[in-house]
Amino acid sequence: MRAVGWRGRGAVCSTAWLLLAVAAIAGCQEKLTSPGECPALCPGGEVQALDIVLRPIAGRDSTFSGYVNRGSGVALLVSNGLAVSDNRAAYRFASRPDSIVVGNDTVPYTIDSVAIALDLVARDTLVDGLKVYLYRVSEGITDTLTFAGLEAQLTPAGIIDSIEVPDTLNSGAIRTVLTGVDLAKVDLPLGGSGVLAIGVAMAADQPSGIRIGSAQAGNGATFITYVNVDVADTTTSVRKQVLSRTATFNTYLTRAALIPDPAFLTLGGDSASRVLLRFALPPEVAESASIVRATLELIPRGPIPGLPTDPAVLVGRAVLADLGAKSPVTIDPRFIVDDTLSANRADTVRMDVTRIVQLWQAASERPSAIFLTLLPEAATFMRAEFGSTRTDPTITPSAPEPVGAPRLRITYQRPFPFENP
Amino acid sequence: MRRTFFLLLLALPPAAAAQSSQFGARGLGYPGRGVSTRSAGSAGAFGLFDAESSLNPAALGSLQTVTAGFTGVQGFRTVDNPIGSASLRESRFPLATIAGPIRRLPLALGVSYSLYADRDFSLASSDTLDLRGAPVPVFDTLSSRGGISDLRVAAAYGRGRTTVGGSFHILTGSNRLQSRRTFEDDSYLPVAQSAELSYAGIGGSVGVIHRLGSRFSVAAIARSDGHVSIDRDSTPVSRTDLPYTFGLGLLWQASPKFAVAGQGIFRTWSGANSDLLAEGGPGSDNTVELALGGEYVGDPKRPYRRPLRIGARYATLPFPVEAGVQPTEFAISLGTGTRFAQQRGGVDLALEHVWRSAGEFKERSFLVAIGVSVRP
Secondary structure, eight states, rough: OOHHHHHHHHHHHHHOOOOOOOHHHSSSSOOOOOEETTTOTTTTTTOEEEEEEEETTTTTTTEOSSOOOOOOOSSEEESSSSSOOOOEEEEEOOOOOOOEEEETEEEEEEEEEEEEEEEEEEEEETOOOOOOEEEOOTOOOTTTTHHHHHTTOOGOOOOGEEEEETTTOOEEEEEEEGGGHHHHHHHOOOOOOOOOOOEEEEEEESEEEEEEEEOTOOOOOEEEEEEEEOOOOOOHHHEEEEEEEEEEEEEEETTTTTOTTTTEEEEEETTTBEHHHHHHOOHHHHOOOOEEEEEEEESSSSSSSSSSOOOOOEEEEEBOOGGGGGBBOOOOOOGEEEEEOOOTTOEEEEOHHHHHHHHHHTTTSSSSSEEEEEEEEEESSSSSEEOOOTTTTOOTTTTOOOOOOOOOEEEOOOOOOOOOO | OHHHHHHHHHSSSSOOOOOOGGGSSSSSSSOOOOOOOOHHTTTTTTGGGGGTSSSSSGGGGGGSSOOOEEEEEEEEEEEEEEEEEEEEEEEEEEEEEEEEEEETTTEEEEEEEEEEEEEOOEEEEEEEEEEEEEEEEEEEEEEEEEEEEEEEEEEEEEEEEEEEEEEEEEEEEEEEEEEEEEETTTTSSSSEEEEEEEEEEEEEEEEEEEEEETEEEEEEEEEEEEEEEEEETTTTEEEEEEEEEEEEEEEEEETTTTTEEEEEEOOGGGHHHHHHHHTTOOOOOOOEEEEEEEESSSSSSSSSSOOOOEEEEEEEEESSBTTTTTOOEEEEEEHHHHEEEETTTTEEEEEEEEEEEEEEEEEEEEEEEEEEEEEE
């Protein structure tokens, strides 16, 4: 009995030893990082970080225009003598029928009132006294309409109404309602096309501009007719109906549309211009460097014209293939960068394009190029002009108006010189 | 059940270092010692006589039965250098052996897997760079995992008072290096670069143990490892000569309860000097390791029942971190152990306190070694 007890104690001790051994080895978390004294403790040496500044390949930085037509953008421009551009807008609504079908009968109606609604997308919030004028214009307006042609129709005789926009309203719906004798201003004769077209102008305490909704964006102007139907049915919804018509065509026109200066790089404006920049990475960077930061720097020709307090978005995209103006660009969000661009900005515009430049390294089939766009295209007052290789005095000494070319500032690291023992 | 446990032990990854050190950051790393926990308890002084260590193939001749051994080490280290100090800890499994006698023959065979050189380290540093005309603080980490392992196949032949042995060594392993840099200004992206070194080499060693009377034994070894070929990311990049090793040990059984041993091992690491310098490394120097230790057993009839082991060791390290200053280390150790399950299982413990230094670079380390042995 006693011997058995001793054996049991021995087994317990042995197990305890074993458990202690396993616990001691397995129970500790590693912590291996110690202070590194270089170069003594650094096998191979130290990491070298370098900066380089690249300019686009001379003559290969280009402006291309006409990607989005006026009126095909997400907003229409209206202004009253704004320095960057003087604009008027026009909408043509879908045809309104002369009669309404009630049951199996087609019955005429009488108009109670008419509302015309616009969506105010943006305004200069620092300018008060905004008033939007609606004019009746020819129902036959098309893409061929000119500023002068529209302006000629915006006469006091053709005015439908003016909408005073509260100074506190920065965006949202604005509307006017016509009743009584004012209905004659939007009268659509029986047997006619039933189409109403309106022109839009504005006034304010000082030259300014607004952006209003477009059919493309789904927030274009609406022409609403409230009618009474003369039927025996006593149901209100049958006797009082609403005919709502949206714009089937809209556009805006610029008094003096500017053609982009080929010496400069132009973005935005009603020409919906884009810029393609092509670079040549040095072999050391292209083949073996680790790019830690790449910044595209654009030098404005002067203060960037636009509508104050209504910024645009500068977007840079990696190019999938260099086909000039029709170069396809990436839709991968990792290789799309953007930055807000405010009006009247005159300092250098900087964009972080690190991922895009890393893509040039990683995929040699991708051209070393960036496509720049100013959003919303054909729907912003902003028109940015930047220096190019044709205006950079270090590249083109004879440039009549010297402005520096775009710069691509790359910070990179050389490969770590791992030591071979 | 026992076999399962034994196989489980062998399945554990032993290919790491006995200990990491800032003195393993240069050259081929921190050299392994190939001693079992039992031997480490006496500072390695009995290493040339110990069958569970991988130093002397002739020591296998002392095995009475098939024995599998496994060693784990937990290290607690304080590092000082001109940049600062840090307290570190690491777990390693530096040695696994299996060996046993051949029936009816005075022959023993064994296989072991041990550390040859360890390159486990992480070094953190900070700096300020002038980027784009502005100072940018950066934080760098250079880390390495892996090293060179030593797979040994050994045989011992004993006749009379003398046992001779020979072994064949395969040196293999890999070393994953990574350099990471982060910037305080997060508009700079962090960078991680990596490389993998792989090593291949072969070597051979011979050893002898001779008993002089009933109380003295002497052991000697000689080993050549030729060279190690190094590939970086599968591309051959260099070839480094490895040292010859010569060792001599003496064991004195002072009484049935007390034994004293000492040994010295000399390695010609200077042979690798020119190869390392050619690769931009720090070069290398010959090393010497001297150990003296004793073992006291309370009951000579049961020598494995909680013996007391003690020892001290001095060694020079091959790869300098400062030009002209060879690192040295000094260690004192204490150990014990026990056997159970009719001597079929055993656990040994060793505690070692190590001081290493080279100029302004210093290191103190407590190493807790645990050895498990199984005799199925």
